[in-house]
Amino acid sequence: MVSRVIEWVDQRFPLTSFVKHDLTEYPTPRNLSYWWNFGFLAGFVLVLQIATGIFLAMYYKPDVNLAFDSVQHIMREVNYGWLLRYIHSTGASAFFVVIYVHMARTLYYASYHKPRELMWWTGQGLMLLIMATAFMGYLLPWGQMSYWGAQVITNLFGVTPFFGDQIVLWLRGDFSVGDATLTRFFALHYLFPFLIFALVGIHLVALHTVKSSNPSGISLADKDNIPFHPYFTLKDFFGLGVYLIVFCAFVFFSPNTFIEPPNNIPANPLMTPAHIEPEWYFLPFYAILRAIPDMLGGVVAMAVSVLIFAILPFADRTSIPGGARYRPIYRAMFFIFLADVLLLGYVGAKPPTGYFVPLGQAATLVYFATFFLLPFVSKAEERWMRARGLPADLQALFQQRPPRDKWNDKGETR
Amino acid sequence: MRSWIIFALCGLALNAGAEEELQLHQAGATTDLPTLERGAETVMTVCLGCHSLKYIRFRELEKLGIAKDKVDGWRGSNPMGTAISSQMPAEAAMASFGKAPPDLSLMAKAREGGPDYIYSYLLGYYNTPEGGLGNHYYPPTKMPDVLGVAGVTDPAQRAELEKKAREVVSFLDWAADPRAQERHTLGYYVIAYLVLLTTLLYFLKRRVWGQLDKT
Numbered sequence: 001m002v003s004r005v006i007e008w009v010d011q012r013f014p015l016t017s018f019v020k021h022d023l024t025e026y027p028t029p030r031n032l033s034y035w036w037n038f039g040f041l042a043g044f045v046l047v048l049q050i051a052t053g054i055f056l057a058m059y060y061k062p063d064v065n066l067a068f069d070s071v072q073h074i075m076r077e078v079n080y081g082w083l084l085r086y087i088h089s090t091g092a093s094a095f096f097v098v099i100y101v102h103m104a105r106t107l108y109y110a111s112y113h114k115p116r117e118l119m120w121w122t123g124q125g126l127m128l129l130i131m132a133t134a135f136m137g138y139l140l141p142w143g144q145m146s147y148w149g150a151q152v153i154t155n156l157f158g159v160t161p162f163f164g165d166q167i168v169l170w171l172r173g174d175f176s177v178g179d180a181t182l183t184r185f186f187a188l189h190y191l192f193p194f195l196i197f198a199l200v201g202i203h204l205v206a207l208h209t210v211k212s213s214n215p216s217g218i219s220l221a222d223k224d225n226i227p228f229h230p231y232f233t234l235k236d237f238f239g240l241g242v243y244l245i246v247f248c249a250f251v252f253f254s255p256n257t258f259i260e261p262p263n264n265i266p267a268n269p270l271m272t273p274a275h276i277e278p279e280w281y282f283l284p285f286y287a288i289l290r291a292i293p294d295m296l297g298g299v300v301a302m303a304v305s306v307l308i309f310a311i312l313p314f315a316d317r318t319s320i321p322g323g324a325r326y327r328p329i330y331r332a333m334f335f336i337f338l339a340d341v342l343l344l345g346y347v348g349a350k351p352p353t354g355y356f357v358p359l360g361q362a363a364t365l366v367y368f369a370t371f372f373l374l375p376f377v378s379k380a381e382e383r384w385m386r387a388r389g390l391p392a393d394l395q396a397l398f399q400q401r402p403p404r405d406k407w408n409d410k411g412e413t414r
Numbered sequence: 415m416r417s418w419i420i421f422a423l424c425g426l427a428l429n430a431g432a433e434e435e436l437q438l439h440q441a442g443a444t445t446d447l448p449t450l451e452r453g454a455e456t457v458m459t460v461c462l463g464c465h466s467l468k469y470i471r472f473r474e475l476e477k478l479g480i481a482k483d484k485v486d487g488w489r490g491s492n493p494m495g496t497a498i499s500s501q502m503p504a505e506a507a508m509a510s511f512g513k514a515p516p517d518l519s520l521m522a523k524a525r526e527g528g529p530d531y532i533y534s535y536l537l538g539y540y541n542t543p544e545g546g547l548g549n550h551y552y553p554p555t556k557m558p559d560v561l562g563v564a565g566v567t568d569p570a571q572r573a574e575l576e577k578k579a580r581e582v583v584s585f586l587d588w589a590a591d592p593r594a595q596e597r598h599t600l601g602y603y604v605i606a607y608l609v610l611l612t613t614l615l616y617f618l619k620r621r622v623w624g625q626l627d628k629t
Contacts, residue, residue, distance in 0.1 A: 076469055
């Protein structure tokens with residue numbers, strides 16, 4: 001019976017061939033490490049955010065007079081409302097953890113190289129959409145941080161030449177953050193996750209065209225690719241289990257880690273909190289914004305700091321595969337950059353006074369210098385490595401590269 | 415690059431030292447029922463004179479385990495489902511303090527330091543040399559010294575006040591998150607289940623991948 005139904009569908013829709021091609025038999029490099037679990041985890045977090053968000057929206061009221069109370073109603077009176085809300089609020093932070101690890105893995109192994117440029121750029125589009133969604137979602141509880149965060153961030157758009165004021169007005173729907181802002185942020189906060197979902201689809205279509213990268217950085221011979229199911233379904237589920245243990249520890253035992261105390265005070269346009277501080281996942285970019293003394297310069301620097309990742313497929317001019325795995329200088333740059341981002345995040349959480357100012361400026365300089373030096377460093381590094389002789393395992397990899405790879409003209413990494 | 419990380423950590427440590435302000439006292443808030451009950455008593459009879467507790471309904475106090483006749487005494491003729499409001503109308507409060515006393519239901523989560531802050535604040539009153547009233551933790555506060563702390567020097571009396579403040583803070587901590595107990599109980603089951611499931615998945619994964627290595 002079941003097989004007849006499937007057959008009926010298959011005559012009209014490529015169900016079985018889709019499942020085989022993209023899920024069960026999808027060839028996957030057997031040497032993927034656990035760092036490759038985070039793409040799947042990001043997809044899981046997205047679905048969980050959408051699912052909990054839909055239920056929260058059934059009780060939430062986007063109105064300046066009701067929003068704060070409706071969140072308390074969810075927390076206190078709706079059955080398991082606290083669970084939905086804490087999963088959702090913790091999930092926002094978890095999303096950024098997962099996405100940032102996913103990006104860091106891509107950076108470490110330089111997986112953005114040819115042929116995966118579109119993976120990298122669609123991924124970056126996803127990051128921007130996730131940031132926008134998180135920012136708008138943060139307004140909805142209508143606490144002090146919600147309100148003042150939105151006020152400060154929308155204000156930044158005012159530096160746009162000529163149209164600044166109009167853009168701010170258009171974003172807020174009013175001269176200051178208010179009811180019109182809340183309703184439009186709610187509408188968009190409900191819409192964007194579905195745009196993200198669609199873009200994830202595109203990200204995956206691109207992935208299944210170029211196939212997964214792997215720690216060696218070159219495509220493996222056929223025998224080293226194994227079917228996705230059961231090998232990677234199991235590996236992903238095991239990783240999901242570990243992730244959920246950590247996630248649930250926060251949800252059940254420390255959910256207020258991600259809710260700033262001032263956000264438990266209803267928004268008050270007449271009372272500015274002592275420090276207005278964005279959520280942790282925006283802090284590095286916020287530190288860059290404040291590092292530049294001029295407002296326009298700061299906003300431009302912040303925007304560039306988010307977008308500049310897009311140049312990496314061009315800026316990293318090496319032909320040595322595997323990223324930091326085989327390239328000592330690239331590896332050093334990776335860790336310096338990582339430490340620098342953490343430092344920026346730390347500076348972003350501090351008031352911009354005393355030695356935090358030069359510290360933030362130095363860290364900003366290191367941030368941008370990494371990108372601007374990479375084209376030269378990567379070339380010089382390759383010359384140096386080739387002069388010294390490539391490591392034996394790398395040479396072996398070059399040798400075993402499959403002869404008729406469609407990316408094989410000059411080596412997969414450019 | 416390792417030195418970078420160490421450098422960053424040193425920065426963290428240095429700064430932690432530099433930023434030390436007035437130390438909060440540990441409130442030692444508990445969830446034990448008699449403490450909560452005595453805390454509720456003080457909040458209902460003292461704090462509600464000015465503050466509200468609007469996200470808590472009388473019914474919840476009964477659900478928490480406070481004796482019904484006590485709750486009935488506090489609610490008077492109000493139905494069980496009434497949200498707990500202040501005895502002082504907002505305008506009167508504005509007139510006497512120039513500031514509306516904030517709602518207390520979320521107070522334990524709405525200040526840096528949470529319960530410890532409230533505890534320190536309530537006990538932070540002192541008589542200034544000019545004969546006025548000061549508070550170490552919120553110097554310009556408009557709230558009077560409701561527990562009568564300023565000027566108390568007798569250690570036994572002081573301990574009594576600390577006990578009272580601890581009860582109040584424990585109750586307010588419950589009020590900020592009445593589902594915390596339920597959340598913890600459920601959390602243990604969820605985590606235990608996940609640990610079991612993940613362990614099984616780990617062994618299953620190892621077995622399946624082990625067969626791969628043989629081929």
